[in-house]
Amino acid sequence: xxxxxxxxxxxxxxxxxxxxxxxxxxxxxxxxxxxxxxxxxxxxxxxxxxxxxxxxxxxxxxxxxxxxxxxxxxxxxxxxxxxxxxxxxxxxxxxxxxxxxxxxxxxxxxxxxxxxxxxxxxxxxxxxxxxxxxxxxxx
Numbered sequence: 001x002x003x004x005x006x007x008x009x010x011x012x013x014x015x016x017x018x019x020x021x022x023x024x025x026x027x028x029x030x031x032x033x034x035x036x037x038x039x040x041x042x043x044x045x046x047x048x049x050x051x052x053x054x055x056x057x058x059x060x061x062x063x064x065x066x067x068x069x070x071x072x073x074x075x076x077x078x079x080x081x082x083x084x085x086x087x088x089x090x091x092x093x094x095x096x097x098x099x100x101x102x103x104x105x106x107x108x109x110x111x112x113x114x115x116x117x118x119x120x121x122x123x124x125x126x127x128x129x130x131x132x133x134x135x136x137x138x139x
Contacts, residue, residue: 015042015055027068027107033122034061035093037111040074040103048074048101056111058093060125062102072105073097073129083136086128090115097125099132 022039030036038059040050050057059072075088077095084100092115117125 010042010049012042018053018055022108025108028110030061030064030070030107030110030113031116032061032063032070033117033119035059035075035090035114035117036061036072037114038072038105038109039111040105040109048076048098054111058095058114059103059105060088060097060117061105062126062129065104068107070105070107072103073099074101074103084132086125086132088125090117099129100136 018039019041036059037054037056038050039054040048040057040059041055042049048057049055058075060075062071062073064070075093075095075097079087079094080096081087085096085098088095088097
């Protein structure tokens with residue numbers, strides 16, 4: 001069987017059950033520069049999905065926008081040299097930050113903190129994201 005013949009089945013019903021449990025969790029405290037495992041779920045179209053039982057993915061907290069909400073970048077273990085991707089090598093996570101998939105995340109989705117990015121490294125990420133925004137245009 002060729003790779004192109006494989007079908008990715010999205011488990012929307014399983015995610016709906018997990019999402020109801022997440023909604024009953026207590027909010028967590030978080031700050032910008034932290035990388036968390038977050039339950040991002042099963043999403044639509046090309047939106048990035050989580051993996052495993054908790055439908056989780058590492059996410060970098062970019063900005064706190066409310067007491068219990070933040071803007072986060074998903075991180076993939078795949079290293080891609082493409083517009084919208086930024087090479088990331090933390091102390092624990094190694095892969096690519098996906099700028100084009102920035103997402104508002106409620107802290108109830110957060111599972112556990114993985115690491116905290118240094119201020120200098122975070123400034124480099126911030127500058128790269130702003131440059132991406134200034135230079136990107138949808139096809």
